[in-house]
Amino acid sequence: MAKKGQRRQDHLARQAQNEGYHARSVYKLEALDRKFRLLRGGVRTLDLGAAPGSWTQYALGHGATVVAVDLQELNLAGATCVTGDFTEAEMIKRITAAGPYDLVLSDAAPATSGNKVIDTGRSEALVESVLAGLPAWLVPGGGMVTKLFQGGGEQQLRQAAQAVFTSATLFRPQAVRSESFETYLVGIGYRGEE
Numbered sequence: 001m002a003k004k005g006q007r008r009q010d011h012l013a014r015q016a017q018n019e020g021y022h023a024r025s026v027y028k029l030e031a032l033d034r035k036f037r038l039l040r041g042g043v044r045t046l047d048l049g050a051a052p053g054s055w056t057q058y059a060l061g062h063g064a065t066v067v068a069v070d071l072q073e074l075n076l077a078g079a080t081c082v083t084g085d086f087t088e089a090e091m092i093k094r095i096t097a098a099g100p101y102d103l104v105l106s107d108a109a110p111a112t113s114g115n116k117v118i119d120t121g122r123s124e125a126l127v128e129s130v131l132a133g134l135p136a137w138l139v140p141g142g143g144m145v146t147k148l149f150q151g152g153g154e155q156q157l158r159q160a161a162q163a164v165f166t167s168a169t170l171f172r173p174q175a176v177r178s179e180s181f182e183t184y185l186v187g188i189g190y191r192g193e194e
Helices: 011-018 026-036 055-060 089-098 116-137 156-164
Strands: 045-050 065-070 082-084 099-107 138-149 167-169 180-190
Touching: 026 055, 026 138, 026 167, 026 180, 045 055, 045 089, 055 065, 055 099, 082 089, 082 138, 082 167, 089 116, 099 116, 116 156, 116 180, 138 156, 138 167, 156 167
Parallel strands: 045 065, 045 099, 065 082, 099 138
Antiparallel strands: 138 180, 167 180
């Protein structure tokens, strides 16, 4: 039995390990990519909240160039790895200087408290930070995927994304654990701020 605070490794975690990926979350991005055709050769990608690195690995494997940003230090061969908080002004400047990007990915999640109201609020704040950075980061026609905890604010965030993308939708890949309340906000065809 798994110790408290640990999850028993499921078949996707074992599969990811066998395929050389750092985490099972790679299969979430794979499903998103299949559905929305996000990655193609040469896509300049910004991966926010990149640790442990499976999304960056997947993007690199599909010909993307990647700037991977996380609070914890990363060492991912082939990617430009930046350590820091993407919501802070100095880091936003660094990220902007390395851009622009065709695709912004964020599998970032807040440190969870166990209180769903607090955790969803923190998750929504991260998504708002991603949306706020898009004018500086994302090229016209670009795309975005960001994790979002479901808890009431997801429709307002989808509407905010609809204001700047040709299409914006919520999508929950099958690889999301059944007990999880996460989904993904996907924006396609960035128009910029209106």
